[in-house]
Amino acid sequence: MNDLSSPQLIDRFGRKVDYLRISITDRCDFRCVYCMAEDMTFLPRAQILTLEEIYTLAEAFAQLGVKKIRITGGEPLVRHGVLDLLRDIGAISSLKELVLTTNGSKLTEMAAALKQAKVKRLNISLDTLDAVKFRAITRTGDLSQVLAGIDAAKEAGFERLKINAVILKNRNHHEVCELVQFAVDKEIDISFIEEMPLGVVSAHNRAEAYYPSHLIKADLAQRFALLSSISKTGGPSDYFNVIGTNTRVGFISPHSSNFCSSCNRVRLTVEGRLLLCLGNEHSVDLKQVIRANPGDMAYLKQVIVNAMQHKPEKHEFNLHEQPVILRYMNATGG
Helix, strand or coil, X not given: CCCCCCCCEECCCCCEECEEEEECCCCCCCCCCXXXXXXXXXXXXXXXXXXXXXXXXXXXXXXXXXXXXXXXXXXXXXXXXXXXXXXXXXXXXXXXXXXXXXXXXXXXXXXXXXXHCCXXXXXXXXXXXXXXXXXXXXXXCCHHHHHXXXXXXXXXXXXXXXXXXXXXXXXXXXXXXXXXXXXHHHCCEEEEECCCCCCCCCCCCXXXXXXXXXXXXXXXXXXXXXXXXXXXXXXXXXXXXXXXCCCEEEEECCCCCCXXXXXXXXXXXXXXXXXXXXXXXXXXXXXXXHHHCCCCHHHHHHHHHHHHHHCCCCCCCCCCCCCCCCCCHHHHCC
């Protein structure tokens, strides 16, 4: 078992965990059909981590060898005080990368401040370039606002920008070429994501909406030449270079190409649960640990180290059954 004399997190399958995703809020100004119910009930403030607790946990993980932290939500930029939190985490000297996932709705007003807070890269959710479909998928979103946010992020000069697109059959699967062309024109990256079966959704049948990565690649091959890339960003994307451009296309394929053998990440939910696998409920309540033992960093780190022994080997997703994982993506961290 790993101990505190060696600042790294190793699970029982020999995988090194050096990437932490932190959900700082379950709230969002969108209601995307694959992420949450339309009439979501959000958590009361007392049940979620304070900003100070989030920073303490980020610092503990950094001391244990985590080099990359991604801030997620819900929509992280709706959390009051988020810029102060990002500045504090960005100042952790051992951290190599602070990155953020956003729906883009707040970027026109916040992109420059995010860059100043040492956020290196942004992932921006964009599933369609059709304004009517965008409103249908997000239920509340304004496409023009997100497109303006992407332009603001480009102007701010982040190290890299990437679009994330969840592809659903007969809803937006025929737009994959247009989305890649948009990324090429903007000189940014794009990843296509197979829908994760988290929470019970009513807007569509997940098995019928499933559109695997290999079909997306076949669609793209009609218009683009893709060359497999050796570049990695520490996440699950399998990247390809679009020949003749500066754009990379990534594929996140939890169903068709299980990536668990190389998993290097854990998640901290908005409630303070250390989630050891996206597709399993194995977790440790770190909120309880820090509230019961205030200021005891050594004990907190030992709990985190011990938790690695409970990280499962892989997830088990089944599109044809009701999800075993009832938590929604907005509470898990997108």
